[in-house]
Amino acid sequence: MNWRLIVNKDLPGYKQMAIDESIYHYAATAKLPVLRLYTWERPTLSLGYFQSYKSVVCEPFCVHNNIHVVRRFTGGRAVLHHLEMTYAIAAPLDRGAFNNCSLQETYQLIARALDSALQNLGVTRAAISFQSDQPNQTKKAQCFVSVSQFELAENEKKIIGSAQKRSRNAFLQHGSILFDFDSKLQQGCVNNPDPDIEKKIAPLGTILGYVPDFDEVQQSVIEGFEEVLNVQFEEADLDSKELDFAKELESKYQTSEWTLGECK
Secondary structure (H helix, E strand, O other), rough: OOEEEEEEEEEOOHHHHHHHHHHHHHHOOOOOOOEEEEEEOOOEEEEEOOHHHHHOOOOHHHHHHHOOEOOOOOOOEEEOOOOEEEEEEEEEEHHHHHHOOHHHHHHHHHHHHHHHHHHHHHHOOOOEOOOOOOOHHOOEEEEOOOOOOEEEEEEOOOEEEEEEEEEOOOOEEEEEEEEOOOOHHHHHHHHOOOOHHHEEEEOOOHHHHHHHHHHHHHHHHHHHHHHHHOOEEEOOOOOHHHHHHHHHHHHHHHHHHHOOOOOO
16 A cells, blocks of 8 residues: 655744644545654644643743744643654544554554664664553653653653544544754753653664664654555655645644643
8 A cells, every 4th residue: 555755854843733733634535644754943842732831831941942832733741852753644544554443553553663663773672662651650741751552662761752633534643753862951841840851761862872864764664664554655745735724724833822722
């Protein structure tokens, strides 16, 4: 089965979130599922849909350090997108690789593909977590301070964190693949940061002994999904409907009402 590969490097956070929501919106009817790989124009803190802006975001630090803040339409906890690649999968649930898959089954299948990608990079000791978050961990503001079910970790240190949004007929899952780690920005961008976060994560640079570049990780991710899902990728752009809807959504993701959570 063919999938579309869409690559969007160095776009502002509001554009990236608008594109993700647009491909999710059309996932049930799109001709081909999407694997999207992207990076951010500048360090960007993305909040989970249900998180409190005032409780999580250290606004003075973010302003001073030119960190943009966006709110995702998916749940989960805050992620600082910096020195990383973000992936997004948008696919139907009534046909193809994820036909009739439950929430857990989609997470697990994508985890297997990501695990294969890590193996291709040379990360040989990564493992898929089958344990749910402990109650005290779900209260933490930052995604990478604990490993959730079906996420990838090495020695219980998180490598990739993910979140998902789904409807009856389609879903989108996106997540962050850490290349490296900036302790100052990770600690400073949120209120009450976990002082041990650096001990709880495993960036690729730490595991491999060097920081891989985007193209190397991209190729490994493509091969991982091809191997596990038995699909082939063709490079593509958003189609006209997806592009038009993404442009409409940009204004939402730029409003303070959305970012602050006042329009939920």
